[in-house]
Amino acid sequence: MALSRLSLRSNPFLKPSTTSIRRHVSTDTTPITIETAVPFESHLCDAPSRSVVTSSSEILSFFRDMARMRRTEIAADSLYKAKMIRGFCHLYDGQEALAVGMEAAITKKDAIITSYRDHCTFLGRGGELVEAFSELMGRKRGCSNGKGGSMHFYKKDACFYGGHGIVGAQIPLGCGLAFAQKYSKEEFVTFALYGDGAANQGQLFEALNIAALWDLPAILVCENNHYGMGTATWRSAKSPAYFKRGDYVPGLKVDGMDALAVKQACKFAKEHALKNGPIVLEMDTYRYHGHSMSDPGSTYRTRDEVSGVRQVRDPIERVRKLLLSYDIATEKELKDMEKEVRKEVDDAVAQAKESPVPEPSELFTNMYVKDCGVESFGADRKELKVTLT
Amino acid sequence: MWGILRQRAVVDGGLSLRRTRSALVSARSYAAGSKEMTVRDALNSAIDEEMSADPKVFVMGEEVGQYQGAYKITKGLLEKYGPERVYDTPITEAGFTGIGVGAAYAGLKPVVEFMTFNFSMQAIDHIINSAAKSNYMSAGQINVPIVFRGPNGAAAGVGAQHSQCYAAWYASVPGLKVLAPYSAEDARGLLKAAIRDPDPVVFLENELLYGESFPISEEALDSSFCLPIGKAKIEREGKDVTIVTFSKMVGFALKAAEKLAEEGISAEVINLRSIRPLDRATINASVRKTSRLVTVEEGFPQHGVCAEICASVVEESFSYLDAPVERIAGADVPMPYAANLERLALPQVEDIVRAAKRACYRSK
Numbered sequence: 104m105a106l107s108r109l110s111l112r113s114n115p116f117l118k119p120s121t122t123s124i125r126r127h128v129s130t131d132t133t134p135i136t137i138e139t140a141v142p143f144e145s146h147l148c149d150a151p152s153r154s155v156v157t158s159s160s161e162i163l164s165f166f167r168d169m170a171r172m173r174r175t176e177i178a179a180d181s182l183y184k185a186k187m188i189r190g191f192c193h194l195y196d197g198q199e200a201l202a203v204g205m206e207a208a209i210t211k212k213d214a215i216i217t218s219y220r221d222h223c224t225f226l227g228r229g230g231e232l233v234e235a236f237s238e239l240m241g242r243k244r245g246c247s248n249g250k251g252g253s254m255h256f257y258k259k260d261a262c263f264y265g266g267h268g269i270v271g272a273q274i275p276l277g278c279g280l281a282f283a284q285k286y287s288k289e290e291f292v293t294f295a296l297y298g299d300g301a302a303n304q305g306q307l308f309e310a311l312n313i314a315a316l317w318d319l320p321a322i323l324v325c326e327n328n329h330y331g332m333g334t335a336t337w338r339s340a341k342s343p344a345y346f347k348r349g350d351y352v353p354g355l356k357v358d359g360m361d362a363l364a365v366k367q368a369c370k371f372a373k374e375h376a377l378k379n380g381p382i383v384l385e386m387d388t389y390r391y392h393g394h395s396m397s398d399p400g401s402t403y404r405t406r407d408e409v410s411g412v413r414q415v416r417d418p419i420e421r422v423r424k425l426l427l428s429y430d431i432a433t434e435k436e437l438k439d440m441e442k443e444v445r446k447e448v449d450d451a452v453a454q455a456k457e458s459p460v461p462e463p464s465e466l467f468t469n470m471y472v473k474d475c476g477v478e479s480f481g482a483d484r485k486e487l488k489v490t491l492t
Numbered sequence: 493m494w495g496i497l498r499q500r501a502v503v504d505g506g507l508s509l510r511r512t513r514s515a516l517v518s519a520r521s522y523a524a525g526s527k528e529m530t531v532r533d534a535l536n537s538a539i540d541e542e543m544s545a546d547p548k549v550f551v552m553g554e555e556v557g558q559y560q561g562a563y564k565i566t567k568g569l570l571e572k573y574g575p576e577r578v579y580d581t582p583i584t585e586a587g588f589t590g591i592g593v594g595a596a597y598a599g600l601k602p603v604v605e606f607m608t609f610n611f612s613m614q615a616i617d618h619i620i621n622s623a624a625k626s627n628y629m630s631a632g633q634i635n636v637p638i639v640f641r642g643p644n645g646a647a648a649g650v651g652a653q654h655s656q657c658y659a660a661w662y663a664s665v666p667g668l669k670v671l672a673p674y675s676a677e678d679a680r681g682l683l684k685a686a687i688r689d690p691d692p693v694v695f696l697e698n699e700l701l702y703g704e705s706f707p708i709s710e711e712a713l714d715s716s717f718c719l720p721i722g723k724a725k726i727e728r729e730g731k732d733v734t735i736v737t738f739s740k741m742v743g744f745a746l747k748a749a750e751k752l753a754e755e756g757i758s759a760e761v762i763n764l765r766s767i768r769p770l771d772r773a774t775i776n777a778s779v780r781k782t783s784r785l786v787t788v789e790e791g792f793p794q795h796g797v798c799a800e801i802c803a804s805v806v807e808e809s810f811s812y813l814d815a816p817v818e819r820i821a822g823a824d825v826p827m828p829y830a831a832n833l834e835r836l837a838l839p840q841v842e843d844i845v846r847a848a849k850r851a852c853y854r855s856k
Contacts, residue, residue: 214598248631255629264597264634269621275587276622279594286550286576286600309587316582469632470667472690475722477769479666484807 131159135429141358143368146346148353148382151371155363159431161207165362166422166432168206169199170441172223173419174448175232176392179222179239182452183396188239191268192253194392195223197360200418201326201386202227204365205294209373214262214284216277217296219254220326220390221266224296228263230256232451237458244458248465262291271304273297274323278310281321281376292320292376294369300331302345311381315352318380322372323349325385326359332394333403346385353379359386360416389416467491527713532702534679535565539603541715542687543573546601549687552579552592553605553642562607563643563702589615589640593622596638596692603687606642609658609696623692624667639686641695644672645739645790646827646838648700655827657791659738662694663768663800669721670768672696674742676706678765681719689721696767698740724771726778730760733848734778736801737788738764741839745788748844757852767797775801776809783814784851788844793821818847 136154143150176196182188195202202223205215217224222235230246238245239253246256255266264280267273277295284291301307302325314321325345329336336343346354353375357368368384375382389412393400400409426432432440467479467489474491481487529537543549555562557570557580570578581588585606592602606612612619623636645657663670669691673679679697686693711717727742728749735745742763749759760778764771779785785805787798802817823837 216594247629247633250631251629257630257633259630259633264594265626265630267622269617272590272617272622275590275618276594276597278587279591279596280598281594282591283595283598283600286595287598306586306590309582309584310591312582312584313587313591317579469628469630471669472627472632472635475720475769477722478772 131431132161134158135162137363137425139358139361139364139367141361141364143364144346144356146349146354146383147351148355148375150355151367153367155367157363157366159429162363162422162425162429163431165200165203165207166419166426166437167440167444168203168227169362169419169422170444171232171447172196172199172202172226174445175222175226175235178236178448178452180392180396182236182239187456188253188396189241190252191219192239192396193220193394194396195220195390197389197391197412197418198326198328199223200360200362200365200421201296201324201388204362205324205369207362207366208369209294210291211261212289213291213373214264214277214280214293215296216264216273216280216293217266218270218273218298218301219266219268220298221254221256225256225258225263225266228258228261230258230261230263232448233454233458236452236455240455240458241460242455242458243461243465244455249461250465250469271297271301271306274301274304274307275310277323278314278319278321278381281314281319281381282317285317285319290377292322292373294322294324294372296324296326298331299325299327299329299336299343299345300334300339302327302348303340311349311352311383314381320376321381322369322376323381323383325383326388327385328388328390330390330394330403333398335403344385346383349381349383352381352383354383354385356385356387359388360418360421362418362422464489527708527710528705529676529680529708529713530703530705531673531676531679531697532563532565534676534708535683535697535702536567536569538680538683539566539687540569540572542684543569543577545715546687548599549601549603550577550579550595551603551605552581552588554581554583554607556580556605561605563699565697565702566605585611585614586618589618590622592638593618593636596623596636597626597634599637601637601639601687603639603641606640608647608654608699609642609644610654610656612640612642612658619662619668619692619694620665624665626667627691628667635690636692637690639683639689639693639695641683641686642697643699643702644696645698646822646834649829649831649834650827651829652826657696657789657822658694659696659767659789660791660796660800662696663770663797665768667692668768669693669766670696671721671766672738672764674701674727674739674763674765676708677712678719678725678763680708680712681717682721682765685718685721688718693721696739701740701743704743719765722766722769722771724765724774725763726760726774727763728759728761730758730782732758732782733784733786733851734760734762734775734782735786735788735844735848736762736764736775736778738767738797739790741788741790744839744841745844747841748848751841751845752848755849755854757848757854759848764797770800770804772804772808776805779805779809780812783812784848785813786818786820786844786847786851788820788839790822790838793819793824796821815851815853818851820844820847
């Protein structure tokens with residue numbers, strides 16, 4: 104990794120307290136400048152500088168937040184195999200740098216909308232672990248009261264608009280969020296995340312056309328993990344240069360396993376979108392798990408490929424190396440932090456398991472905001488009929 | 493009281509034939525006196541007033557702005573409110589409908605026009621999966637205060653791909669509200685209610701009704717006027733048979749009631765106004781009074797709105813029925829072009845009369 108300036112200061116690293124939910128970060132916010140390992144590739148724009156301004160506290164927070172996300176996905180894997188999570192479960196491990204890098208560049212008033220691979224995006228927006236696990240297990244304490252499931256996490260107070268199951272639908276929706284931001288004359292932007300599989304959807308091009316015509320502050324982020332379910336990019340896209348697919352819309356290709364590069368790109372994209380309208384970001388990333396828990400992930404790629412990426416590009420390991428080489432933390436401190444995160448996650452899982460399932464009456468709630476005395480029926484309408492009020 | 497209904501049939505996008513027709517209008521249905529309004533003007537004034545009252549309301553669709561609206565429903569709105577409230581879109585329903593729903597997620601109040609509901613099929617995923625289900629899936633975090641409006645059902649001679657009625661499809665989805673106005677008062681009151689409503693509303697208009705004039709009360713002309721969603725209207729009281737329908741077929745049912753009255757059958761005509769929620773209480777109360785039911789719709793017969801009404805009445809008012817329930821619907825065929833075949837494919841007044849007489853055991 105290229106280093107432009109070593110920080111020789113040894114930072115007073117505060118021992119974290121035992122209360123688990125708060126982020127524990129070094130208090131040192133002195134700027135450090137680090138070069139990204141991989142250059143940006145640009146389309147119809149000048150790429151941002153490879154020199155990223157960060158700080159010890161920020162890099163440490165990256166480590167902690169990514170470790171938390173990684174542990175969450177691994178815990179979800181176990182819960183799914185124990186049949187405590189049902190239906191679909193799409194895991195994000197390997198892609199954590201995207202979630203943390205993006206958050207570092209934006210505010211909670213900028214909006215994010217994504218696909219069904221949404222657990223870590225939710226956590227990045229400030230979602231609580233216990234809410235995530237409760238939702239996965241269909242409990243009342245879940246972020247959607249147990250009524251959404253893995254693919255439908257939302258956090259409106261942090262401008263996180265879900266969690267969408269239909270491939271590609273989130274892109275026009277995201278452009279709509281950007282439309283509302285522009286309409287309300289707010290200086291905020293929307294990041295609409297989608298995969299390489301969704302990148303060929305017609306509605307993407309329809310929405311991007313309108314976003315470009317109307318100068319909407321929309322940032323389309325292609326999380327290119329190279330496989331749309333089991334189909335590799337070279338088998339699904341005639342042109343897999345997703346950052347160029349916007350044609351008349353500028354684009355940037357980013358090393359999506361490098362949290363700092365992601366941060367730089369998102370910062371650049373936000374400035375661009377506020378001045379010049381839409382931009383496409385292609386994040387080169389990778390998922391260790393298969394498409395979902397029902398996919399072993401080995402019928403279309405080799406185990407060597409997966410372990411190869413893990414060895415060379417793992418986002419958490421890269422940040423660990425950075426922290427060690429900049430002397431921001433010792434190996435033991437980082438291992439302790441990981442242990443704390445593991446405990447945090449285990450506690451949240453235990454708490455979630457205690458949460459009760461929703462009341463049967465919840466079957467009929469939240470259909471409408473304004474019920475107007477409407478009737479709704481259960482499977483046997485003579486047995487179960489309610490008036491929504 | 494005799495009301496004069498002027499019907500303007502729009503042919504080939506612009507030429508109009510004016511035919512004067514008189515019809516009996518129930519004295520109790522409309523307030524006494526004076527003013528008349530076309531459905532087109534009713535819709536236009538409703539959108540205008542709601543845009544004026546709430547800056548979050550905006551209009552979006554193909555040709556809604558500069559063209560003044562494909563059917564002139566949004567005439568004058570671009571000039572009055574400017575391009576930041578009235579948006580002409582490219583011909584990309586999936587894209588602009590998704591954008592509308594996303595804007596509604598963020599708290600704006602879009603009025604999205606489909607040039608006809610046939611084109612809504614290109615965007616139906618956003619109507620159902622992105623709009624209808626969001627409040628439920630998010631346990632109340634994300635509500636979607638959007639209106640999808642446009643002409644629905646058959647026009648005149650527009651062929652199979654441009655004539656389908658979508659009432660049954662949309663009304664089957666929990667989370668949507670589906671409205672179908674008939675008169676100018678319906679159009680104003682229901683559209684204003686729809687725009688103010690915090691939930692997604694599918695608003696099914698009818699192209700052939702746009703030019704029709706109806707008497708309109710002072711109350712209905714007031715900018716605060718609003719009709720309740722989920723309540724049907726008894727257009728004509730009767731005691732022998734209940735005829736339930738919506739949209740253009742209400743006019744046909746009223747004509748059928750006139751013909752039946754000549755033969756001594758008193759028909760009660762119910763204008764649903766709201767397909768979802770369906771006003772089962774009003775329908776059943778009427779059938780419990782008359783003991784006979786005829787349901788009418790323009791759409792395809794299988795799994796239609798009429799099927800739901802018939803099932804509801806058989807389930808809730810079985811012992812009150814003196815005759816089998818009757819359904820009059822569009823023919824079970826794609827809409828043909830030839831005028832004579834088109835006429836055979838759609839319900840006519842004589843079909844409704846015949847079904848009512850069957851229910852009264854006056855014919856085989």
